Amino acid sequence: MTQPSKEIDIKKLYLMTFSGAKFLITQQQADKITELINQGAKVIKITENDFMGVSDFRGIYNAEVVEDELRRKQGQWKCEYGNWHEKGQECGCAIAKQYGL
Numbered sequence: 001m002t003q004p005s006k007e008i009d010i011k012k013l014y015l016m017t018f019s020g021a022k023f024l025i026t027q028q029q030a031d032k033i034t035e036l037i038n039q040g041a042k043v044i045k046i047t048e049n050d051f052m053g054v055s056d057f058r059g060i061y062n063a064e065v066v067e068d069e070l071r072r073k074q075g076q077w078k079c080e081y082g083n084w085h086e087k088g089q090e091c092g093c094a095i096a097k098q099y100g101l
């Protein structure tokens with residue numbers, strides 16, 4: 001379960017590479033990386049142990065968008081209540097709501 005209280009303020013971002021790696025980064029890191037790319041850096045340090053060649057840089061995306069895309073690839077679907085369901089699973093959210101679950 002996610003904590004909707006504090007963490008909602010912190011925007012989660014994914015840095016994605018063409019080679020398929022993705023890194024969860026902060027807005028601050030995203031700004032810094034964008035700045036470095038604009039300055040013509042060839043290699044960028046993402047984390048303590050991860051470096052990325054700028055030619056491999058695909059983009060920085062809202063984590064929610066990336067996670068939604070992954071779920072859809074796995075065959076999951078989002079119902080009108082905003083919940084994800086497994087492929088072939090029926091939505092029981094209306095009933096759950098009715099009983100206050």
Ligand SMILES: [Zn+2]
Pocket residue numbers: 079080081083084085090091092093094
């Ligand atoms: Zn549902």
